[in-house]
Amino acid sequence: MIRRRTILALPALLGLPARAQDTVALGRQIAPTGTLRAVINLGNPLLAHRRPRETEAHGVGLDLVRELARRLGLPLEVITVASPGRSLELLRGEEGDIGFFAVDSTRGQGVDLTPPFIEVEGTFLVREHSPITTNEEVDQRGIRIAVGFNSVYDIYLRREIRDATLVRVATSPRVVEEFLRQNIDVAAGVRQQLEADAARFGGLRMLPGRFHAVQYAMGLAGGRDPAALAWVIAFMAEMTRSGFLADSMARHGIRLASVVAPG
Template sequence: MSPSTPIFCPTGALRASINVGNPILACLNETGDAVGVSVDLANAFAAELGLPLELHVFKSAGESVAAVSNGEADFGFFAIDPLRAEQLAFTEPYVLIEGCYLVRDDSPLDDNAQVDMPGIEVVVGKGSAYDLHLTRELKHATIVRSATSPTVVDTFMASGANVAAGVKQQLEFDATRFPGLRLLPGRFMQIRQAMGVPHAYGKEAAERLRQFVERAKAGGFVAEALERHGIVGATVAD
């Protein structure tokens, strides 16, 4: 353990905030344990620091961010966003994924630019990166918030809203559960997934985390984790 290690673990163990609401990064397996790319990265970081790891698992991005911001966890895995950056110091992204729109087959919408219109209701996962992004960007459409990202399409179907917004892979999976749905072409945003630590932990902690992410990308760890967990459609960030 290096002299700088305690900046990450005021409780004696390294506490990682894991969001299982984004299946690209983590999910619960058959026994209820969190698994995925972010869990692998958390274990590798704890091993590098020589610390025991505690996983604090949450069902939504908003809860995961709040846990780190409020001191319930020491670091986490989040999409980079200006609002979150007020509380968290982000590394460079390690994975890039796409935010897309889903509509019914009979919807008149066929282009992302058509979504921001009066009378259009867009369902998002509360506190997600695309919720924060669309809250800033949409000027005319109305945002409807589902409790978590995995429940967006269920809320979309039950509410009669016009559009569901989310991570492309989650929407593609949900489209197999409900007939008569289609993705609009392209994406409305690129979601840059990074690791983050509270600003209160200081610049040394942020730099240590940044260096870890850069090594994980350059050494092939992130690419291998994506392959190991069968993740398609996500790319390792440069």
């Protein structure tokens, strides 16, 4: 499991609102330690990734938390992890302040979510010569599906799959590797991740369409003042309406996800 901490010292916030003390108070509510601790899951390439031979993470999630810290006038600590489950553990354990999570009713405990801001597709991947050609053919007795352990797709498929068997892989980026190594029938995950792996390994094909659409939100550690959550919700709405989010997605090459309009 990856857990890497990076401290980014940010300059004092310029242009604070007339009641600067209000922003300072909100900063204390959102980040009680005085540093905004952002937990970033590298298992979701739509929101964050690390380029080869680099130690610093990049992506839409990083752009958002940097802007959030800048507006609050706080230093930023980036904590990178390998799975959404670990992100939840850190926020629930008060070891992190904010993160990004799939909107799912089973994931709400201990984390307060903003409305969703981005939607992504969950798809299936099979071998080129697999007899499976549609999503509907996946749920059959004897079929095994590789999926990232405790990922949103794992949670969804647990509810929906009746006859096939789920094979849980430690982290989502390793799904295709284990799908090939263990000779599993189907791989399930984020479209972009599966497409990248299909191009890397060869001899694989995506099933048409999607089996699930997942919406992502920013999450704030639970138990904070309601004003803190309201401020974060307003911040994310502005990031969407202003074009900040769309620009960030374009800059990082995120083409197969869509922005969810506020409200």
